[in-house]
Amino acid sequence: METNYSAEQQAFRDSLRRYLSDKCDQSFIRENWDEVVPHTEELWGNLVEMGVTALLVPEQSGGLGMGMVDMGVVMEELGRRVNPAPVLASCVGATSAAAIYHCNDLLATLADGSKIGTVAFEEADKTLLSWQQPGVSIKSGKLNGTKVRVLDAMAADVLFVTAADGVYLIAADADGVTIEATEIVDGSRRIADVVFEDAAAEKVGELADFAPVIDRLLVGLSADALGAAEMALFTSLEYAKEREQFGVPVGSFQAVQHMLAEMFQQVEMAKAGLHYALWALDDAEAEEGHRAAVLIKAFIAEEFPHVGAEAVQIFGGAGFTWEYDIHLFYKRLLSAELLLGGSDVWLEELARIAIDR
Amino acid sequence: MDYRYPPEAEAFRQQVRGWLEENLTDEVKGLDNRGDIEPDDLLILKGWNKKLAEERMVAISWPEEFGGRAAGVMDQVVLAEEMHRVGAPGPLNPIGLNNIAPSIMTYGTEEQKEQYLKPMLSGEHIWCQGFSEPEAGSDLASLRTRAVEDGDDFVINGQKVWNTLGHYADYCELLVRTDPDAPKHAGISCLLIDMKTPGIDVRPLTTMTGAKEFAEIFFEDVRVPKSALLGPLNQGWMVAMNTLSNERAGIANLHLGVRRKIAGLIDEAKSRVVDGKPLTENPVVRSRLAKAYMMxxxxKAVGDVSIAGAANGEPPGAESSIVKICWTEIEHLVAETSAAVLGADALTDRWGDNRLYTRATSIAGGTTQVNRNIVARRVLGLPKG
Incomplete structure (x- = not known):
C-alpha cells in the first residue's frame, strides 16, 4: 500500500514548483488578475513544454498516456500559486472528453497545446445532480440554450456541450455561440455563460459516457484547492512566527497555535482523501472512483473556506488588505468551494450513495 | 500510489474469515470487550480470548516465541477489518497487549517475559496501567507516588487514577518516583506488580455514563520485591513510553468503529417513518447523515496514510499525530448527528450512552488541546508561549 506520489512524480512536482515560483509567482498573478484571459502565451508554452497538456492524452494520440495521479501533481502545484492557466478546463475536462469520444484529431492539438478546450455541462436552473437532463436542445444538428459557469470559455477554441440527446463538439467562434464572462471574487479563475442560438455542432457520443469527465474535474479542482490551502496554511504559519506583538511572536499564543494546528488537520485530511480519489479514478471501478471524487469535493467545500478564513484572521488587519497575498488563497478556496457544485450538491449525492443504495 | 492490499494479506483475510465463521458463536458476537463488563460476559470473553490465543490471533504482531505471528501491518489491519465485519470482540487486554507488552519485551528479564506475556495473551491475566494521578494528568511526569528502596524490596505509597480495567486487573504496570531529587522525567521507575499485594486498595470509579470503566488505586506501604523493577532504575519514563510496538491495527480500529456506528445510525434512520414519510427523505436528516458519512x-483515508507509512517501514509522521484528533471530532459529530436524526430517542439506549461516552474520546489518551499543542510545536515548529 502506498498513499504518496512516486519518486518520479515528486521529481516532476519539484520541477513544476521551481518553474512556477520563479516565473509565475504572486506578482505575475496580480498583473493578470481579472484579465479576461489571465494566462499568457509564455506560461502556456512552458506548461506545454513540461508535458502538462499531453499528460492525459493517450499515447496512440500523441500524448503521454498518464493518469489522474500525475495530473494531481500538476493541479496541486497550480493551486499553490493560484495560477490562472486553463489546465482544469482543457487538460482535464476537454482532454478527458476528447479521449472518451475518440476525437483523435482534436486530441493531438490538445496534446501539443495548439488548442485549448473546455466542457460546458452546467445550467442555471439545475445542480450537477441532474446534469444528465440538460435543457440545451438539439434540432437538426443545431444547439439552443445556455450553459453557465463554463471554465475558461474565453480562452477556449473548442467546447464539449451536453445537450438533450448527447454530447456535442463545437468551435468557440462558431456562428450562434456567444460567450459572456462572469466576474467572480476569485480573479485567478475565469468562468463564463455560453449562449447557443441555432449553433451547428457535431455529435460525438452519448451523455452517460460523460460521467467520468465530471468526476475527474471534481478531483482536479480539489487538488487545486489542496495546493491553495497548503499555501494558506504555510503563509500564515510563517507570518505567525515572524509577527511580534506584546514582545513575542503571535504564533507563541496558544489560541493562534490551535488555529494553525486545526488548519493543518484539515489539510492533512484533505490530502489523504484527495490522494485516494486520484488513485481510485485511475485504478478502481468507476462507481468507487465516483464515490471518492464526491467525498473529496464535498469535504473541500465544507472545510476549506474555514482554512482560508483562519489564515486571513491570523494576519489580522494586514490580512484584509489588497497588499498582502493571503486573500489570493482565500479567494481561490472560495471558488473551489462553489464551482462544480458546493456542499449542498455533493452532500446530497453522498446521501444517495450512503442511504439510498 | 496503490491502495490495494498485498496478495498475502488478502490470503490471510480468507483464512481469518473461514476461522471466524467456524468459531464465532452467537453468545460471543457483539459483546463489548471494553468498559463495564458484566461478570457473566467476562467469563464468556475470557473463553473467547483463550480460543483466539490458541489460534495465535490475539496479538499477531508479537514474535512467534511469545504466541504471535510476527505479522506485518497489513495482516493486522485485515484481522481488525474481519473482526469488525462480523462483530467479533477483540481480546480483553488491549492495554496490556499494545502498551505494556512491548515494554516487557524490550526491557524485561527472561523471568519477566516468561511469567507475564503468555497469560496476558490468553486473557488469563488482566493488566492495567498505573500512570495518571489526581495531580498528574496531562502533565504525567509530575507524578508523586513514591517507591522507596528498603532491603530487597520497594515500599510504595501514593494514589493512581483513571486505571482502565483496574478493578479487574491481576497485574499493574506502575510508574513511581524513585528519585525525588532528580529532574521530573529522570526520577521515575517502572514496576510490574501483583494487584493482590497487601496494601493495595482498588475503588471502581463510576463514569458519567454510570459505568465502572476505571478504577482508582491506593497504595499504602505496599511492599514488592526489587525483581518487580522493569528496565533500569530511574529510567521508567523511557521504559513506559517505549514506542517500539509493532501494533498498528489500532489506527484501523478507530475508523472501523466509528464507521460501523455511522452505518448503524443510517440503518436506524431508514427504519423510521415520521410524519407519514420515511425519515431518510427529510433533507435535514439526509444532509446530517451525509456529513457524518463523509467524515x-x-x-479512513487519514488512517490509511498512517497504515501505509507503517507498512512501508516509515517512522510515524505528522499524520499520526492528527489521526486521534480527527477521530475524536468525528465521534463527537456522530453523537450530535444521532440527536439531529433521532430526536429525543437519542436520549435513550445505545445512542444516549454513546452521546455521553464520546465526551471521553477527546479527553482520554491525551486531550485534544494537548494534542494540538503537540502538533503546533513539534510539527509546525511554533514557539513555546
Whole structure:
C-alpha cells in the first residue's frame, strides 16, 4: 500500500514548483488578475513544454498516456500559486472528453497545446445532480440554450456541450455561440455563460459516457484547492512566527497555535482523501472512483473556506488588505468551494450513495 | 500510489474469515470487550480470548516465541477489518497487549517475559496501567507516588487514577518516583506488580455514563520485591513510553468503529417513518447523515496514510499525530448527528450512552488541546508561549 506520489512524480512536482515560483509567482498573478484571459502565451508554452497538456492524452494520440495521479501533481502545484492557466478546463475536462469520444484529431492539438478546450455541462436552473437532463436542445444538428459557469470559455477554441440527446463538439467562434464572462471574487479563475442560438455542432457520443469527465474535474479542482490551502496554511504559519506583538511572536499564543494546528488537520485530511480519489479514478471501478471524487469535493467545500478564513484572521488587519497575498488563497478556496457544485450538491449525492443504495 | 492490499494479506483475510465463521458463536458476537463488563460476559470473553490465543490471533504482531505471528501491518489491519465485519470482540487486554507488552519485551528479564506475556495473551491475566494521578494528568511526569528502596524490596505509597480495567486487573504496570531529587522525567521507575499485594486498595470509579470503566488505586506501604523493577532504575519514563510496538491495527480500529456506528445510525434512520414519510427523505436528516458519512470516510483515508507509512517501514509522521484528533471530532459529530436524526430517542439506549461516552474520546489518551499543542510545536515548529 502506498498513499504518496512516486519518486518520479515528486521529481516532476519539484520541477513544476521551481518553474512556477520563479516565473509565475504572486506578482505575475496580480498583473493578470481579472484579465479576461489571465494566462499568457509564455506560461502556456512552458506548461506545454513540461508535458502538462499531453499528460492525459493517450499515447496512440500523441500524448503521454498518464493518469489522474500525475495530473494531481500538476493541479496541486497550480493551486499553490493560484495560477490562472486553463489546465482544469482543457487538460482535464476537454482532454478527458476528447479521449472518451475518440476525437483523435482534436486530441493531438490538445496534446501539443495548439488548442485549448473546455466542457460546458452546467445550467442555471439545475445542480450537477441532474446534469444528465440538460435543457440545451438539439434540432437538426443545431444547439439552443445556455450553459453557465463554463471554465475558461474565453480562452477556449473548442467546447464539449451536453445537450438533450448527447454530447456535442463545437468551435468557440462558431456562428450562434456567444460567450459572456462572469466576474467572480476569485480573479485567478475565469468562468463564463455560453449562449447557443441555432449553433451547428457535431455529435460525438452519448451523455452517460460523460460521467467520468465530471468526476475527474471534481478531483482536479480539489487538488487545486489542496495546493491553495497548503499555501494558506504555510503563509500564515510563517507570518505567525515572524509577527511580534506584546514582545513575542503571535504564533507563541496558544489560541493562534490551535488555529494553525486545526488548519493543518484539515489539510492533512484533505490530502489523504484527495490522494485516494486520484488513485481510485485511475485504478478502481468507476462507481468507487465516483464515490471518492464526491467525498473529496464535498469535504473541500465544507472545510476549506474555514482554512482560508483562519489564515486571513491570523494576519489580522494586514490580512484584509489588497497588499498582502493571503486573500489570493482565500479567494481561490472560495471558488473551489462553489464551482462544480458546493456542499449542498455533493452532500446530497453522498446521501444517495450512503442511504439510498 | 496503490491502495490495494498485498496478495498475502488478502490470503490471510480468507483464512481469518473461514476461522471466524467456524468459531464465532452467537453468545460471543457483539459483546463489548471494553468498559463495564458484566461478570457473566467476562467469563464468556475470557473463553473467547483463550480460543483466539490458541489460534495465535490475539496479538499477531508479537514474535512467534511469545504466541504471535510476527505479522506485518497489513495482516493486522485485515484481522481488525474481519473482526469488525462480523462483530467479533477483540481480546480483553488491549492495554496490556499494545502498551505494556512491548515494554516487557524490550526491557524485561527472561523471568519477566516468561511469567507475564503468555497469560496476558490468553486473557488469563488482566493488566492495567498505573500512570495518571489526581495531580498528574496531562502533565504525567509530575507524578508523586513514591517507591522507596528498603532491603530487597520497594515500599510504595501514593494514589493512581483513571486505571482502565483496574478493578479487574491481576497485574499493574506502575510508574513511581524513585528519585525525588532528580529532574521530573529522570526520577521515575517502572514496576510490574501483583494487584493482590497487601496494601493495595482498588475503588471502581463510576463514569458519567454510570459505568465502572476505571478504577482508582491506593497504595499504602505496599511492599514488592526489587525483581518487580522493569528496565533500569530511574529510567521508567523511557521504559513506559517505549514506542517500539509493532501494533498498528489500532489506527484501523478507530475508523472501523466509528464507521460501523455511522452505518448503524443510517440503518436506524431508514427504519423510521415520521410524519407519514420515511425519515431518510427529510433533507435535514439526509444532509446530517451525509456529513457524518463523509467524515467517517475521511477518517479512513487519514488512517490509511498512517497504515501505509507503517507498512512501508516509515517512522510515524505528522499524520499520526492528527489521526486521534480527527477521530475524536468525528465521534463527537456522530453523537450530535444521532440527536439531529433521532430526536429525543437519542436520549435513550445505545445512542444516549454513546452521546455521553464520546465526551471521553477527546479527553482520554491525551486531550485534544494537548494534542494540538503537540502538533503546533513539534510539527509546525511554533514557539513555546
Amino acid at each position: 467517517g470516510e475521511m477518517q
